[in-house]
Amino acid sequence: MKIVFPVLSLRAPYDFARSIGFWQRSTGELCEQWADGVYRRVIALEGAPALLMLRSVGAVDSPAVAVELNGAPATPDELNLLEPIVRQLLGDDLDLHSFYAAVAGEPVFAGVTQQLYGVKAPRSPLWETLCWVIIGQQISLPFAYMLKQRLVERYGERFEAGGRALDQFPSPERLADAEASDLLAMQFSRNKASFITGLARQLVDGSFDLDSVSRLSTDAAISYLIGFRGIGRWTAEFTLMRALGRPDAFPANDAGVRQGVTALYGHKLAEPELRAFAGRWGGWSGIAAIYLLAWLREMKTKHHG
């Protein structure tokens, strides 16, 4: 008897493989896995960890994913629970056609969107993303990947299902109990160690409310976030862009975004100028930033193999 996998149809256009692949750049990533056309991540399902597995069964203009849970096809009841999680994870609410139409008037950038047709950035949980972005402050990506890997190995929680083992990113509770000296031994700077443990402790004692952020406008969310030690404007914007897919969160001080603009337009712009330059993308500057990063990544890959 043939096994029928439950399938979720997604909003077109969506290039599943490129969208996932672009952002899976580290082989040392422990919280999610992209291999052989399958995306895996541990999620919280009704308060308990579960291993979600997604595989494309559609095409860019008729996208759909097969859904498995803990190594078995999801039941209809499970699929009902998983649907909003999967749509959130893949950024299914983003209407790429509207984005493309909004930037179609500019030939240079329209070329980028044609080249990256169907690409979206998958989203990751807010706390994990915030920590990741703080880790990435001012250091190279390979070094940042290594730091995250060490943090997850030490404080994350392993979950095994269906013959696979993945880690859950350390909860605020776990990191609130972490000693700064342990993070220093992992080559975190003194600042980053105190930023992450400090934010974790404020989450635990309730003085920092991450859940409320998703209900705020992008500007209000940025204002709220930068009130906490360790979160500057870049960190707030990048986190909102990657975790919540906010289309108007533009990290103007991002080295990658800056590189992309320089490579694409020939302008070397500082933060204020780059922020003004992004005005051409209107309320879509956050998605434009994603495309600049993805385009830059693809260009570098072509040159280096």
Added chain:
DNA sequence: TTCCAGGACGACA
């Protein structure tokens, strides 16, 4: 050696 990496903080004027 210098400069740059997907910056933020604190001091200072």
Added chain:
DNA sequence: TGTCGTCATGGA
């Protein structure tokens, strides 16, 4: 409200 020095590490 802006600028400047400092923090840390690794690679080009």
